[in-house]
Amino acid sequence: MTMWGAEEVGLVGSDYHVSQANHSTTEGERLSDYLVNLNYDMQNLPYNISELGGGSDYASFLTAGIVISGLNAGVSDVKTKEERDYYDQMFGQGKGGIAGVTYDHCYHDFCDSLANINPLVHYKLTQAAAYVLEYLGRHDDLRLYLYPQSEIQQLERLLLHKSTRKYNAQTEFYKKN
Template identity: 45%
Template sequence: DPTQTIVIGSHSDSVAEGAGINDNGSGSAANLALAVTLARLFRSPSYPKYKYRVRFCWWGAEEEGLVGSVYHVIQALNSTVVGERFSDYLVNLNYDMLGSPNYIFGIYDGRTARNDTPPEALPGSNKITALFRDWFVRHQLPWDYTGFDGRSDYFPFLAGGIVAGGLFSGADDVKTQQERDRYDEMLGQGSGGMAGIIHDPCYHAECDTIQNINVFGYEKMVQAAAYALEFLGRHDDLKSWLYASSDIH
């Protein structure tokens, strides 16, 4: 149903200083893996198609100020073509940096959305937060909330009243001793990374190459992303789950 669309997004650009393998080759590759896998599964008669359309997007110029995603949202707001209108979008999931070497399993915290966020987007965004959190809990993995303050491409969707969420493995915040110890306890001694070091020491730097990816952390983030898509795609009435009845038009 093109009037009920799940948007999966990641930015495809990097800063000029480096190759951008974690920021954001990791999110772009995860997005592509989801798209290719879903297309393959849908060719099987034993895997029923979703009742919702899924639109996979790779945004340009995020590092220049969310240019690509903002442009897309403006075009959708002005469109009258069924399936291309902003009102046809149900939710945006954003994957920006999933393989940080000193990673956290970061989940955008809907409760930290900006104060000017349209209220209709907040309950559903909190449900997306809980959806990811419950996956990590169920798999006995550590997790952390991360700020939902508009620094990535989910922002124009959220600002327009669309439910949003996603994952983030950390950039220039320092891993605390408490974080390291908690990850060590749940993952095994020595697996929790390094306290006092930022989550991605190669953030926006020349050394953000393929060697900058933590493969274990990245795999878990992609698995969580796949779970979230399957959960949403199989939901009987996603719009009613995400939005209050008074906000459904």
């Protein structure tokens, strides 16, 4: 298990780790030893499918060809009326939050602390993370499940040849070196 720091100033920790793993020759530390990156830093209940924005630590792994997954608490996106109504149906009238404001007003702010954690959401997301880990752990050949043969061949080619493109997670686009 690895944890990253300095995400608020850029993807410093995960970018550094992936760049070092890309050059490592130590078994278990090489980028080619990774099968999946599970990003559980932010979590959301009930759920909506959210798009990848590139501004989190998974970006370094994704651009290196490593499968990623994670849970998201909604961060700084604005809750729609439809989402509020959906949450009201699940939790009871008046408990679906406020439409037109961010999901988490403390996201990357001074109040983003342990005091801002919703215990029910934390519990449910811990269960979700445990389910994913158990589900993945039950596969006899996790690599084959995560990377169908054509994907494995493509990944191995990528890992053997240094890319001429560099992903900039802060601006979310590829730049030519």
